[in-house]
Amino acid sequence: MKNKADIVIIGAGMSGCSIAYNLAVRGAKNIVVLEKSFICSGSTGACGAGFRMQWGTEMNCRMSKFSTEFFEHANDILEYDGDIELRQSGYLMIADTEKELTQFRKNIEVQHACGIPSRMMSLEEAKELVPHLNTDILSGAAYCQKDGFLNPHKTTDAFYKAAKRLGVEFYTFTEVTGIKVEHGRIVGVETNKGYIETPIVVNAANAWSQGIAKMVGVELPLYSERHQILVTEPVEHMQDPMVMAFNLNLYVQQTPHGSFIMGRSDSGEPRDLRRTSSWHFLEEMAKTIDNVLPLIGKLRVIRQWAGLYNMSPDRQPIYDKVEGVEGFYVAVGFSGHGFMFGPVTGTVMSEMILGMEPTIDASRLKLSRFAEGNLFTEPSVV
Amino acid sequence: MRITQHPILTFERGKEINFTFNGQPMKGYEGETIAAALHAAGVKVLAKSLEKHRPRGFYCAIGNCASCQMVVDGEPNVRTCITLLREGMAVETQEGKGTIK
Numbered sequence: 001m002k003n004k005a006d007i008v009i010i011g012a013g014m015s016g017c018s019i020a021y022n023l024a025v026r027g028a029k030n031i032v033v034l035e036k037s038f039i040c041s042g043s044t045g046a047c048g049a050g051f052r053m054q055w056g057t058e059m060n061c062r063m064s065k066f067s068t069e070f071f072e073h074a075n076d077i078l079e080y081d082g083d084i085e086l087r088q089s090g091y092l093m094i095a096d097t098e099k100e101l102t103q104f105r106k107n108i109e110v111q112h113a114c115g116i117p118s119r120m121m122s123l124e125e126a127k128e129l130v131p132h133l134n135t136d137i138l139s140g141a142a143y144c145q146k147d148g149f150l151n152p153h154k155t156t157d158a159f160y161k162a163a164k165r166l167g168v169e170f171y172t173f174t175e176v177t178g179i180k181v182e183h184g185r186i187v188g189v190e191t192n193k194g195y196i197e198t199p200i201v202v203n204a205a206n207a208w209s210q211g212i213a214k215m216v217g218v219e220l221p222l223y224s225e226r227h228q229i230l231v232t233e234p235v236e237h238m239q240d241p242m243v244m245a246f247n248l249n250l251y252v253q254q255t256p257h258g259s260f261i262m263g264r265s266d267s268g269e270p271r272d273l274r275r276t277s278s279w280h281f282l283e284e285m286a287k288t289i290d291n292v293l294p295l296i297g298k299l300r301v302i303r304q305w306a307g308l309y310n311m312s313p314d315r316q317p318i319y320d321k322v323e324g325v326e327g328f329y330v331a332v333g334f335s336g337h338g339f340m341f342g343p344v345t346g347t348v349m350s351e352m353i354l355g356m357e358p359t360i361d362a363s364r365l366k367l368s369r370f371a372e373g374n375l376f377t378e379p380s381v382v
Numbered sequence: 383m384r385i386t387q388h389p390i391l392t393f394e395r396g397k398e399i400n401f402t403f404n405g406q407p408m409k410g411y412e413g414e415t416i417a418a419a420l421h422a423a424g425v426k427v428l429a430k431s432l433e434k435h436r437p438r439g440f441y442c443a444i445g446n447c448a449s450c451q452m453v454v455d456g457e458p459n460v461r462t463c464i465t466l467l468r469e470g471m472a473v474e475t476q477e478g479k480g481t482i483k
């Protein structure tokens with residue numbers, strides 16, 4: 001292992017790999033990524049794989065559009081020897097209350113102003129698109145064809161391999177155990193495999209990021225929360241879009257392999273680092289799917305698992321350089337949508353670290369917004 | 383071959399019943415699984431592998447491996463090794479991953 005680096009990134013999920021690639025492609029050298037387990041072993045490898053441009057604020061619309069356009073060409077840009085399995089087969093957002101429908105209409109205005117091809121969809125049309133959808137319980141829907149899903153393992157692998165080709169060094173099964181600060185500046189990182197001298201540390205440790213920040217005496221206003229998900233046996237293709245509902249509380253997509261991946265939120269989930277599975281989730285998920293997409297309820301569950309959301313007070317990420325600890329950067333608090341924001345994360349953070357003109361304006365996502373009470377409120381988060 | 387003796391299991395063979403395999407009339411016994419009846423009738427290929435369409439047969443016999451999945455009365459992905467035979471069942475070889483209706 002190297003004992004000296006210019007930049008050390010902690011965490012090799014979507015965020016860490018994208019930051020590493022984006023730094024390297026902008027000419028940064030001597031970059032090291034430290035991962036306590038294997039690449040993609042955190043939330044990225046456990047996620048629902050969806051990306052959407054159907055957001056309710058201009059900033060999120062712009063950011064997700066940037067990500068989507070990147071994903072469309074990611075195999076080529078990253079010169080990937082595999083396939084990230086991008087499917088732009090749409091996101092069908094369903095509502096069962098008038099309130100949600102009104103919100104969808106408002107969101108679509110914002111989306112249209114950003115050039116996003118979303119639209120309201122009648123229940124008849126939704127039923128045509130997804131014949132097994134129980135439209136009897138719905139009040140309406142919104143749809144964007146350009147949304148969809150892609151394989152998180154392969155996408156992270158594509159960033160990882162591209163970064164490696166550009167000289168980035170990855171050390172897996174290497175856990176950061178301490179960060180050394182002298183006179184208010186980062187000077188190095190302690191790991192279970194030895195010490196690395198570095199002036200810059202990027203905290204991309206997601207659910208574990210609060211612990212990393214504590215190593216330099218910084219309290220991040222975040223908590224981690226378990227989210228569960230399951231996969232069914234495969235069947236022949238029968239559902240194009242990701243179906244998602246806020247109030248009915250579910251998201252479900254059919255993977256290219258034919259299996260269905262589905263999840264839901266639960267306010268009763270533990271807020272710590274547990275990644276165990278529960279019967280309760282299985283029961284609630286089954287009830288939800290029987291109600292909304294009854295036919296899928298016939299499928300057998302192959303496996304269920306859990307991952308962690310890293311929640312911020314306004315359900316938006318923090319992209320920042322932390323005041324008071326020179327050289328300490330954070331890309332954390334993704335609150336359940338950090339996979340789709342991966343290309344943005346890498347771009348914003350690399351330009352911030354290298355002092356370059358920002359391509360995307362993420363100034364609303366500073367850490368100081370919480371202390372100032374200047375929260376960024378996005379109406380459309382799960 | 384039909385298993386009649388087993389170190390820990392006993393087989394209670396019921397009355398003879400009729401079913402079809404890919405439209406062909408077949409006979410089996412009440413109390414045995416679909417796969418057991420097919421096996422006794424000399425049917426060794428129960429399914430096809432998904433990618434290369436290679437033959438798949440009776441394998442784990444306890445519902446764990448998916449090697450015996452067939453379409454039964456129109457329902458796909460039925461594990462025939464743990465599903466009991468019933469009078470008049472229509473058992474078919476499954477093409478692909480199955481379609482739920």
Ligand SMILES: Cc1cc2nc3c(=O)[nH]c(=O)nc-3n(C[C@H](O)[C@H](O)[C@H](O)COP(=O)(O)OP(=O)(O)OC[C@H]3O[C@@H](n4cnc5c(N)ncnc54)[C@H](O)[C@@H]3O)c2cc1C
Nearest residue numbers: 011013014015036042043044048050176206307338339340
């Ligand atoms: C069930 C579920 C469904 C989701 N669905 C979606 C979705 O559909 N779309 C979407 O955009 N997002 C989704 N998300 C959110 C998304 O998964 C995360 O926001 C995103 O993956 C975060 O990426 P990351 O790289 O920041 O974090 P992670 O992938 O968690 O990576 C952080 C890494 O840091 C490592 N690490 C931690 N501590 C240390 C240490 N001390 N030393 C070294 N390494 C360390 C961890 O091992 C881990 O690999 C979902 C999340 C879950 C749990």
Ligand code: FES
Nearest residue numbers: 443445447448463
């Ligand atoms: S032979 Fe294994 S599941 Fe039936």
